[in-house]
Every structure is written in structure tokens, then in C-alpha cells.
Amino acid sequence: xxxxxxxQAVNRxxxxxxxxxxxxxxxxxxxxxxxxxxxATDGLLKEFGADRVVDTPLSETGIVGxxxxxxxxxxxxxxxxxxxxxxxxxxxxxxxxxxKFRFRSGGQYPCHVVIRxxxxxxxxxxxxxxxxxxxxxxxxxxxxxxxxxxxxxxxxLLLTAVHDPDPVLFMEPKRIYRSITxxxxxxxxxxxxxxxxxxxxxxxxxxxxYGAMVPVAVTAAEQLANEKIQAEVVDLRTLVxxxxxxxLATVEKTGRCVILHEAPRFCGYGxxxxxxxxxxxxxxxxxPIVRVTGYDTPxxxxxxxxxxxxxxxxxxxxxxxxxxx
Amino acid sequence: MAKxxxxxxxxxxxxxxxxxxxxxxxxxxxxVLARTVDERCLTxxxxxxxxxYVPMQGQxxxxxxxxxxxxxxxxxxPAYRELAVALVRGxxxxxxxxxxxxxxxxxxxxxxxxxxxxxxxxxxVTASSPVGxxxxxxxxxxxxxxxxxxAIVTVTxxxxxxxxxxxxxxxxxFAGVFRAPTIFFCQNNQWAISMPRDRQTRSSTLAExxxxxGFPGVVVDxxxxxxxxxxxxAARERALAGEGPTLIEAQVYRLGPHSTSDDPxxxxxxxxxxxxxxxxxxxxxxxxxxxxxxxxxxxxxRIWETAKEAVAAAVKEAEAQPPVDxxxxxxxxxxxxxxxxxxxxxxxxxxxRQGVLHP
Numbered sequence: 224x225x226x227x228x229x230x231q232a233v234n235r236x237x238x239x240x241x242x243x244x245x246x247x248x249x250x251x252x253x254x255x256x257x258x259x260x261x262x263a264t265d266g267l268l269k270e271f272g273a274d275r276v277v278d279t280p281l282s283e284t285g286i287v288g289x290x291x292x293x294x295x296x297x298x299x300x301x302x303x304x305x306x307x308x309x310x311x312x313x314x315x316x317x318x319x320x321x322x323k324f325r326f327r328s329g330g331q332y333p334c335h336v337v338i339r340x341x342x343x344x345x346x347x348x349x350x351x352x353x354x355x356x357x358x359x360x361x362x363x364x365x366x367x368x369x370x371x372x373x374x375x376x377x378x379x380l381l382l383t384a385v386h387d388p389d390p391v392l393f394m395e396p397k398r399i400y401r402s403i404t405x406x407x408x409x410x411x412x413x414x415x416x417x418x419x420x421x422x423x424x425x426x427x428x429x430x431x432x433y434g435a436m437v438p439v440a441v442t443a444a445e446q447l448a449n450e451k452i453q454a455e456v457v458d459l460r461t462l463v464x465x466x467x468x469x470x471l472a473t474v475e476k477t478g479r480c481v482i483l484h485e486a487p488r489f490c491g492y493g494x495x496x497x498x499x500x501x502x503x504x505x506x507x508x509x510x511p512i513v514r515v516t517g518y519d520t521p522x523x524x525x526x527x528x529x530x531x532x533x534x535x536x537x538x539x540x541x542x543x544x545x546x547x548x
Numbered sequence: 549m550a551k552x553x554x555x556x557x558x559x560x561x562x563x564x565x566x567x568x569x570x571x572x573x574x575x576x577x578x579x580v581l582a583r584t585v586d587e588r589c590l591t592x593x594x595x596x597x598x599x600x601y602v603p604m605q606g607q608x609x610x611x612x613x614x615x616x617x618x619x620x621x622x623x624x625x626p627a628y629r630e631l632a633v634a635l636v637r638g639x640x641x642x643x644x645x646x647x648x649x650x651x652x653x654x655x656x657x658x659x660x661x662x663x664x665x666x667x668x669x670x671x672x673v674t675a676s677s678p679v680g681x682x683x684x685x686x687x688x689x690x691x692x693x694x695x696x697x698x699a700i701v702t703v704t705x706x707x708x709x710x711x712x713x714x715x716x717x718x719x720x721x722f723a724g725v726f727r728a729p730t731i732f733f734c735q736n737n738q739w740a741i742s743m744p745r746d747r748q749t750r751s752s753t754l755a756e757x758x759x760x761x762g763f764p765g766v767v768v769d770x771x772x773x774x775x776x777x778x779x780x781x782a783a784r785e786r787a788l789a790g791e792g793p794t795l796i797e798a799q800v801y802r803l804g805p806h807s808t809s810d811d812p813x814x815x816x817x818x819x820x821x822x823x824x825x826x827x828x829x830x831x832x833x834x835x836x837x838x839x840x841x842x843x844x845x846x847x848x849x850r851i852w853e854t855a856k857e858a859v860a861a862a863v864k865e866a867e868a869q870p871p872v873d874x875x876x877x878x879x880x881x882x883x884x885x886x887x888x889x890x891x892x893x894x895x896x897x898x899x900x901r902q903g904v905l906h907p
Contacts, residue, residue: 248695274695280725285684285718292688292702295673296623298695300688312714319678320685328666328674329656330880365881388883417887464886 227407230400232374233263233339236381237301239411241271244299247385250277251286251303260305261341261400283313290336291321299385300336307342307394308351314359321390322365337384337391342370343435343485344517344531345398349524355434355486355517360392361462361495367416368462370394372437374405376460379414387416396435403438416461419469425455428479428541431470431496433459436483436532443537452545454481462492470496471504478509479544483532488516510548515540565781566774567616573842575616575773576833577851579608582632583830584855585641586804588863589648589662593808597867598648602663604629606803609829610735610768611705612636613776614798617784618703623671623693625686625704627679628663629735633705637670641859645866657880658872679710683719683732690728690787701787703731703780709740711757712748720795724761729787731780732758732795735770737802742815758795770798771829801827874900874907 227235240247248271249264255278258265268276279286283304290300304310310317317338324334344353361368367389371377377395384391422437423444432440437458444454457473459466474480480500482493493514500512515532523530567575586603593601604611607629615636618624626633634644643655647665650658655667656674666674673689675682686704693700710716711734723730734754738745751757758765764786768779776798783794801824805812812821837843878885878893885893899905 277726280718280721282718282721284714285722288681288684288715288718289688289691289722292625292685292690293692294688295685296689296692296696298692315678316681316684316715319676320681323676324674325883326880327656327659327664327676328668328880329654329659331655331666331668332674333883367882465888467887 224406224408226404227374228401228404229371229374229377229396230261230263232377232407233381233395234265234267235407236378237264237267238270239378240301240382240385241267241275243411246297247299247301248275248277248293249301249303250279250290252279252281252305254278254303259303261397263339263395264303283309283311284316287313287316287321287336287338290338291316291324291334294334294336295324295332301385302336302338304338304340306352307340307356308354310340310356317360317366317392318363322363325389326365333388334390335388337381337393339381339393339395341397341400342394343396343398344522344527345435347524347527350521353522353527355484357394357462358486358490358492361492365390367391367464368394369416369460370396370434370462371460372396372399372434372458374403375407375412376414376420378407379412380416380460382411383413383416386413394434398435399438414460417464417466419460419466420458421469421473422456422458423454425453425477427453427477428455428481428544429473429477430454430456430481430483430537430541431459431473432456432483433462434485436485439532439534439537440483443534443541446534446538447541450542452541454541467499470499474500474504475507478507479548480508481513481515481537481541481544483515483537485517485531487519488514489519491516508548510544513540513544565778567613567777569840569842571616572837575612576837576843577855578632578635579612579773579830579833580851581641581855581858582608582611582635584852584859585631585635585644588859590804590808592648592863598662599650600662601648601808602628602806603804604631606801606824606829607735607737607770608632609773609833610770610776610798610800613773614703614733614780616773617777617780619700621671621698621700622784623673623686623689623700623702625673625682625689625702626675627682627705627707627710628675628677629707630705634665634672637672639667639670639672640862642862642865643667645862646869649866649869650872651866651869652872653866653869654872657876680706680713680715680719682706683710683715684722686730687719687723687726687728690723690730691726694729699788701729701731701784703733705733705735707740708734708736708738708745708748708754709743710734711754720758720761720793723793724763727790727792730793731783731787732793733780734795734797735800736797737800739802739806739812739816741806741810753797755795755797763792763794765795765797767797767799770800771827771832773829773833800829803828871907
């Protein structure tokens with residue numbers, strides 16, 4: 224075990240995968256000489272060479288398209304999109320090509336690409352360095368969507384992603400890249416997809432969260448405990464595939480469901496969670512489902528601290544949920 | 549063999565050193581077969597026996613000349629109009645018809661509309677409908693092949709309209725930067741549905757766009773199977789010598805509609821069509837074969853008759869195949885079904901069993 228930040232854990236995960244398998248390579252903007260703008264690929268060029276740590280032209284569609292071609296030929300590319308806000312030029316490649324190759328070829332052409340991308344707010348990044356765009360991709364059949372919230376999960380989920388036979392969008396919560404540290408297993412460490420983690424047990428209300436919102440949920444739960452409200456916090460870890468059983472189990476246990484994410488509310492991932500709970504656990508509910516999310520505006524700069532869900536807003540929402548039924 | 553390196557962009561290559569004479573009759577027969585399949589499929593679509601069709605008449609020489617210059621281990625990243633390339637590869641008419649019909653015999657399990665096929669065993673990658681997306685795939689695969697030490701090239705096919713797309717720029721730019729062993733084979737058939745070539749770019753040729761990416765672009769007469777063959781052989785040698793990619797613009801004409809949903813009389817003149825029919829690549833090669841004593845009228849008639857019989861037999865066999873099993877819908881989205889897909893599959897199966905849905 225080694226104490227690491229989340230971004231260091233990503234770095235160790237990449238190095239581990241590349242040492243294990245010569246077919247694994249990294250490509251993206253500034254990933255080589257510069258080691259990535261967040262240093263996620265720091266040191267990889269030196270260890271693995273320019274053949275496997277490929278600094279590309281500034282073109283997201285080119286990065287993903289080229290990675291797809293590499294994967295079709297049998298390599299295991301890990302592409303970096305520098306900020307998730309810049310993934311849209313590659314949207315066609317991801318949605319029309321990457322996610323559909325296996326299906327449209329009747330299984331002849333699996334297309335295993337991992338796309339790593341830092342996402343989310345809290346760094347004063349304004350509209351174009353803050354977005355949380357998971358819903359577009361979770362809605363697309365054929366691509367898995369993974370979001371770690373701890374250093375150990377960052378490494379473990381990344382190594383699972385690299386070895387997974389399907390395309391994976393690996394979203395990294397950049398706000399907590401360095402603000403949290405944790406023990407990370409050395410060597411090969413894998414966390415399975417589709418397996419949510421109960422971060423904190425509780426009996427009164429369930430908080431469903433992922434990524435940078437997980438520490439917010441934990442802090443809120445600790446405050447609520449002072450008010451004799453025991454909140455259970457569940458970290459989904461993978462949005463696709465979703466561990467639906469764990470979602471239903473916690474809601475059936477507590478009878479209350481509060482959903483937390485940074486992205487705008489309307490048609491956000493929380494809408495799917497709410498629908499699943501309503502369809503399959505309605506009679507367990509003691510009060511209406513509550514969503515605590517970003518607002519349905521573009522991501523603001525000056526008002527970021529009010530836009531992003533925080534502990535105060537979450538605590539307030541949980542109190543409301545408790546009072547409602 | 550002369551290399552095209554340094555050939556000025558847009559220069560018309562001479563028609564020499566073409567397909568070996570011993571192969572030329574087979575190349576002609578493949579062109580005839582492509583034309584025959586094309587005409588038959590237009591009829592099948594009108595009769596409602598296949599849902600849709602994308603014809604390629606007029607582009608036979610460009611496609612056969614290109615494919616003839618490749619080796620089976622070279623990877624092809626096609627668009628949806630490359631019938632003759634598929635035939636040169638050895639993909640049979642029957643196999644293609646299984647895809648057009650979308651039966652259980654389709655190797656892609658009936659997943660896509662006609663003309664969107666691919667066969668791993670032929671290194672012919674499954675096509676999609678968005679234009680240009682395949683271009684950077686060819687570049688990535690070429691980089692991967694080089695990394696693995698495989699002496700192959702990748703070839704990607706697209707049309708004049710695609711040169712306006714994002715991925716044309718991204719793909720050619722990456723290929724230039726990384727000197728990828730890729731051939732960009734542009735069939736400039738003059739029309740992108742209703743938009744003429746001069747609505748795509750102010751450039752005087754499409755080939756000259758390669759200059760800005762740092763590699764050669766050449767124009768060939770796409771009705772001249774030998775000229776095309778020669779250009780592709782040269783580009784392939786360049787790529788394998790580590791000299792990087794080449795853009796080839798084969799100037800052709802789409803004699804038919806964009807697809808069976810299109811009526812070209814709305815946007816182009818009969819005179820233009822008639823002028824291009826004068827340059828029909830089949831007639832041109834037939835003339836050359838006759839001049840060189842390789843073909844006479846009786847042999848030509850036999851080639852056409854053989855093609856018609858082969859296509860008729862393939863249609864008959866393909867139409868006898870069973871339909872796709874509905875339960876296969878839930879295969880291949882992922883390598884293994886997620887719990888959500890498993891649940892949907894169970895629900896779907898139940899709807900079929902109860903007779904709410906009918907296969």
C-alpha cells in the first residue's frame with residue numbers, strides 16, 4: 224500500500240497497465256513531454272518511450288478516431304481528452320463509431336478504447352473547464368461510464384477499464400485530484416465494474432453520489448449524524464453498468480432517496496436513478512425522491528460556489544426529505 | 549516501379565505499368581460483376597426485396613484498380629459505396645446479399661442497412677453512415693500495424709463530399725504528423741447527393757489538399773483501371789518504405805443516384821450524364837482488351853452471362869435464408885450483457901412469448 228493522491232493513483236494505474244502489456248499505449252494532447260496538464264501521465268514518456276506515450280495534434284476527434292483504429296488493429300489505447308468540456312469534437316467518433324463498432328459488425332470488431340478525461344467543477348474553471356457531461360454518454364448504448372471518487376478506486380477502476388473488452392469513458396474528478404489522499408494497493412489492483420460501494424452506513428436516508436460529490440455526501444452525513452439523522456452514502460463508481468441492486472437495496476433499507484450530482488438536473492443521470500427507484504422501490508419510499516444537482520444553466524464562473532451542490536444544500540435537502548414523510 | 553513521391557499535387561499520372569496483362573481479364577470480369585450486382589440490387593430494391601441500396605456504377609475501374617494493387621493483409625476502411633473493392637477482396641455476392649437482405653446468414657447479424665458491411669476475415673472493416681469517420685481509423689490502424697512490425701498498409705475510401713468533413717482534416721493531419729502508412733483513396737464522383745464538387749471546396753483539385761498536410765496528392769483518371777492501379781502501387785510502396793501517406797483523387801462519375809432514395813434529375817442535366825456515359829469505365833477497358841486481342845464479342849458475352857447467372861443464383865440462395873433471431877438484439881452491445889440488458893432481454897422475450905410482439 225502507498226499513500227497517494229487521486230491523480231497519482233491514475234498515474235500509477237497507467238504505468239502498471241503499460242508494464243504488464245506492451246499493447247497498452249497512451250495518446251493525447253500534452254501527455255508526453257509535459258506529462259499531462261494535470262500530470263496524470265508524468266514520467267510515462269521516460270519509462271515507455273514516444274511510441275507508447277504519443278503527443279498528438281490538437282484534435283479530439285483525431286485522438287479518439289486514431290485510438291479507435293489502433294484498437295481495431297489490436298492495441299489497447301488509453302486516450303486522454305484534456306478537459307471533458309472539449310470532448311464534443313469527438314462526440315461523433317465516440318457515439319457513432321466507438322460505441323457501435325461491436326454491435327454493427329455483429330461482434331466481429333470489438334473496439335476497446337479507454338478515454339480518460341478530467342471532469343467537473345470546483346476549480347474556478349467557468350463554462351469550459353468545469354462540465355460534468357456523463358449523461359450524454361451514459362445514454363449511449365455501447366460505452367461504459369466510470370467515475371472514481373478515491374485514489375484506490377481510481378487505480379483499481381482504471382486497471383479494470385484497460386482490461387475490459389468494451390469501450391470505457393473514464394471520468395476523473397479533477398477537483399479532488401490532489402485534495403484527498405488515500406492508501407492505494409501496489410501492483411495489479413482491480414475494482415470490478417457494476418459494484419457500488421457503501422461509503423457510510425445509515426438507516427434513515429440514502430444519498431446516491433459519484434465522483435467529487437462523494438466527499439460532499441460524506442461530510443454532510445457526518446453533520447446530519449449530529450442531528451440524529453443517519454444517512455447512508457452510496458458511491459455508484461460505475462454509471463454504466465449501474466449496480467441497480469445496491470441502489471434498490473439502500474433505498475429499501477432507508478425508505479428515503481436523495482440523489483446528488485454536479486451536472487444539470489434536467490435529464491441528468493439522477494433522472495435515471497429516480498426513475499429506477501420509482502419503478503422498482505416506490506412502495507419502500509416514505510417521502511418523495513429528492514435531487515440535489517447543478518442548475519439548468521451553463522456552468523458559471525463567479526457563482527460557481529452557489530451552482531455546485533455543497534454540504535449546506537445537501538444537508539438542507541436531507542432535512543427536507545426527513546420532514547416530508 | 550516509379551514512386552509517386554514528389555509528384556506535383558494534382559498532376560495527372562500517365563497510364564502505364566498497369567495491371568499485369570494476365571490479370572486484366574479477371575479485373576474486367578470483376579467490373580462486370582459489380583455492374584451486374586448493382587443493376588440487380590436496384591431492381592430488388594424497387595421490388596421491395598431489399599430495403600435500400602447505394603449504387604456505384606461509374607466507379608468500377610477506380611475501385612478494381614485500387615483493390616487490385618493491394619494485398620490481402622492490407623486493411624480496408626471503406627465507406628458504403630465500395631462494392632467492387634469488396635468483390636476484389638474475395639467477398640462473394642452471396643455474402644453481400646445476405647447483408648443487403650439482413651437475414652440470419654448475415655455475418656453482421658442484420659444490424660445495419662444495406663451496403664454497410666464488413667468482414668474481419670477479409671480485413672474489410674465494417675462501414676458506417678457518417679462520412680469521414682473511417683479516415684482516422686485507418687490512420688490509427690496503420691500506426692498500430694507499424695508498431696506491431698506488420699508490413700502492411702491501410703487504405704481508406706471516401707468521396708468528394710467527405711473532403712469537407714472534420715475527420716478528413718483530422719485524419720490526414722494525423723497521418724502527416726505520424727507518417728502513417730495509409731493511402732487515402734478519394735473517389736471524386738462529382739456529386740455529394742445534390743451538391744456538385746465545386747460546392748465542397750474552392751481548391752482546384754481535391755488531391756492538392758495533401759500538400760498542406762505535408763505529403764503527396766495525385767489525381768488519376770478513375771475510369772482508367774491501369775492508371776488507378778499504378779497510383780496505388782506507388783502509394784503502397786511509399787508507405788511501406790516509411791515515406792508516409794498519399795492522397796489519391798480518382799476522378800469518376802456517379803452514373804446512378806446517390807441511393808435508391810435519391811432522384812438525380814432534380815439537380816443535374818441529362819447532357820452531363822450522357823457525356824460521362826461516354827467515358828464508362830467498362831466500355832473503356834473492354835475497348836482496350838479488344839485492341840490487345842484479349843477479348844472478343846463472344847468472350848465478352850460469356851463474361852456478362854456468367855455474372856448474371858452468379859448473381860441470380862446468389863439472390864435465390866440469399867432469399868432462402870431464415871430471418872434474424874429477435875433475441876440476438878441484445879448481443880454485442882457489450883461483450884457480455886449488463887444486468888440492465890439482461891433484464892430488457894427477459895422482458896422482450898416475454899413479450900414475444902405472450903404474443904404481444906410478433907417476430
